[in-house]
Amino acid sequence: MNGIPVEGFMYPNEIELQWSVLIVLYPFLTGLVAGAFILASLERVFRVEEVKPTYRLALLTALAFLLIAPLPLQLHLGHPERSLEMYLTPHTSSAMAMFGFVYMWYLMAVLVLEIWLDYRRDIVILSQTTTGLKRIFYRALTLGSSNISHEALAIDNKTGWIITIIGIPSAFLLHGYVGFIFGSVKANPWWSSPLMPVVFIFSAMVSGIAAVMLVYMFTCRARGEEINMRCVDTVAKYLFYAFLIDFTLEVLDLIHRIYEADESFRSLDFMVHTKLYLPHIVIQLLLGTLTPIILLGITQVLPLSATKRKLTYTIAGCLTLMGIFAMRWNVVIGGQLFSKSFLGYTTYKLRLIDREGLLVAIVLTLLPLFILWALIKLLPPWEDVKGEHLETAYGDD
Amino acid sequence: MSLTRRHFLFLLPAAAVAWDALVAGTPEAAPNYNMTDHWWGLLIDVTKCIGCGTCVQACQAENLVPDGYYRTWVERYHVADWSIENPVVDSPDGGKHGFPASKNEGGKNFYVPKMCNHCADSPCTQVCPVGATFVSPDGVVLVDQKYCLGCRYCIQACPYGCRFLNPETNTASKCTLCYHRITKGLTTACCETCPTGTRQLVDLKNPNDPVHKFIETHSVQVLKPHLATKAKAFYYGLDGSVR
Numbered sequence: 201m202n203g204i205p206v207e208g209f210m211y212p213n214e215i216e217l218q219w220s221v222l223i224v225l226y227p228f229l230t231g232l233v234a235g236a237f238i239l240a241s242l243e244r245v246f247r248v249e250e251v252k253p254t255y256r257l258a259l260l261t262a263l264a265f266l267l268i269a270p271l272p273l274q275l276h277l278g279h280p281e282r283s284l285e286m287y288l289t290p291h292t293s294s295a296m297a298m299f300g301f302v303y304m305w306y307l308m309a310v311l312v313l314e315i316w317l318d319y320r321r322d323i324v325i326l327s328q329t330t331t332g333l334k335r336i337f338y339r340a341l342t343l344g345s346s347n348i349s350h351e352a353l354a355i356d357n358k359t360g361w362i363i364t365i366i367g368i369p370s371a372f373l374l375h376g377y378v379g380f381i382f383g384s385v386k387a388n389p390w391w392s393s394p395l396m397p398v399v400f401i402f403s404a405m406v407s408g409i410a411a412v413m414l415v416y417m418f419t420c421r422a423r424g425e426e427i428n429m430r431c432v433d434t435v436a437k438y439l440f441y442a443f444l445i446d447f448t449l450e451v452l453d454l455i456h457r458i459y460e461a462d463e464s465f466r467s468l469d470f471m472v473h474t475k476l477y478l479p480h481i482v483i484q485l486l487l488g489t490l491t492p493i494i495l496l497g498i499t500q501v502l503p504l505s506a507t508k509r510k511l512t513y514t515i516a517g518c519l520t521l522m523g524i525f526a527m528r529w530n531v532v533i534g535g536q537l538f539s540k541s542f543l544g545y546t547t548y549k550l551r552l553i554d555r556e557g558l559l560v561a562i563v564l565t566l567l568p569l570f571i572l573w574a575l576i577k578l579l580p581p582w583e584d585v586k587g588e589h590l591e592t593a594y595g596d597d
Numbered sequence: 598m599s600l601t602r603r604h605f606l607f608l609l610p611a612a613a614v615a616w617d618a619l620v621a622g623t624p625e626a627a628p629n630y631n632m633t634d635h636w637w638g639l640l641i642d643v644t645k646c647i648g649c650g651t652c653v654q655a656c657q658a659e660n661l662v663p664d665g666y667y668r669t670w671v672e673r674y675h676v677a678d679w680s681i682e683n684p685v686v687d688s689p690d691g692g693k694h695g696f697p698a699s700k701n702e703g704g705k706n707f708y709v710p711k712m713c714n715h716c717a718d719s720p721c722t723q724v725c726p727v728g729a730t731f732v733s734p735d736g737v738v739l740v741d742q743k744y745c746l747g748c749r750y751c752i753q754a755c756p757y758g759c760r761f762l763n764p765e766t767n768t769a770s771k772c773t774l775c776y777h778r779i780t781k782g783l784t785t786a787c788c789e790t791c792p793t794g795t796r797q798l799v800d801l802k803n804p805n806d807p808v809h810k811f812i813e814t815h816s817v818q819v820l821k822p823h824l825a826t827k828a829k830a831f832y833y834g835l836d837g838s839v840r
Binding site for chain 2 (some may be wrong): 211285286289293295297389540
């Protein structure tokens, strides 16, 4: 079919892959959201003061990625104009249908509300200190509440704390559920695993923490500010721990598969050693997992200088994101390369310019970064900027 | 306004055209068909299949299946000696035009027709986010083309590879067990055209159906029974090598 190379025997309808690079992108983006939020909650709930400089940045990063996350799905649907039916007439036994509600819950009830509460004081001040369109924008964001008395802010703070408490399991649910969408497909042994949601949660934490760490270091550099090394060291420490758990879970899954060696094993094993060798063994395992774990491990045991640590964190962070993207690729694409008859293998052809092609995937990956830039402009997450506003408007208030 | 006989005669041809148009847009009626009286399945007697591909051609013609996609297909198995875990399988163009002479020697060769198993606990209907795919009261797994999102989750969930995304409608497509035929007392196109009687429609609610009697009294098998989908495509004479 369409000249797609096939080895062995595939059921004739299996030759063409159904889920493309856009479906790879989707769990990658939601993973960044969940991970960034969990990092933010470290400061808010667990009082890890060291990571405070990343708190607001993490929330804005989560929002930027969450806003774009449904786009790849929309582009992938055969009938995107019917997608609202998932909310209007959901099929309750479908993991995908229920995910729509998890997504909406997380976006509206957790993330947007938490950001609004955290920024409310700034928004009110900005609505009073800016002019023109900006003023109208910030006034709209106040939702008519301009009370920023100590009592009101204390209530905001308490409510925000409660929302973060609810937000942590919600973030776990968000990405665990993405894992469940794959893990619950019993027809596909590459996906079907009760470990899948847990692996997705920890890999989400890894990718989200790495992304926020990189964004923080980049924004500091762009603003000519000194990087708070205490903060970055702590973030890197949590990244290292989360990565160790994630890697352990993946190895556990691997050992289980090898030892159990069920009817699908030979087929999957062959695939990993051939078609998936580069993305799975080289990119995901060696470059994207073991290398960053070793690099982060070195920073934990050796007294490296700040410059060397920054460089190490940057390399480890970039490799981590590449590795987690490769993991999503190997799950989504790898899960469709072999036949459910376990007798053959097909090939994924990624076109450059196509509705589900590489170009669209690149644009969708970069788009959240532009949104993040806009969000940072509108709602500056820097503590010092916040201080300036307060001083300008309220003096010592 | 009073309608004269002359006006009435003028309007008659227009009324006839309008009536034709109305009837053309109305689903074909099956007035004596009661869905709850039936529970459809299929018997596939592997020992009879000669791999002629007539069933695939009939299905494609009857259901306007696009080229390169299959609501049914035929696989040819070759099992050398005792190693049933390593069969050599092919299905050129779904077996639509039959099979070239086998180059494999020794062992056994046989043909296996495949199609939707119309599972009672079908994984494809379970995962559909909007319920566009469903099991009808008479046991046929169908897709509502006007409702399907084209998300392809059902295609991933089908263990038998029976579904595809129709490139003309951008919706999931699959065997309907020729629902438009069986509700009018006919059999499916593939059963109708099979020259050896390999495929036979069965009503599992009808104790007097001879095919039902056959299934009741012979050793039959379903594909991938460990997945517990309650498949209703029953195979007679199925080799253990078949996936």
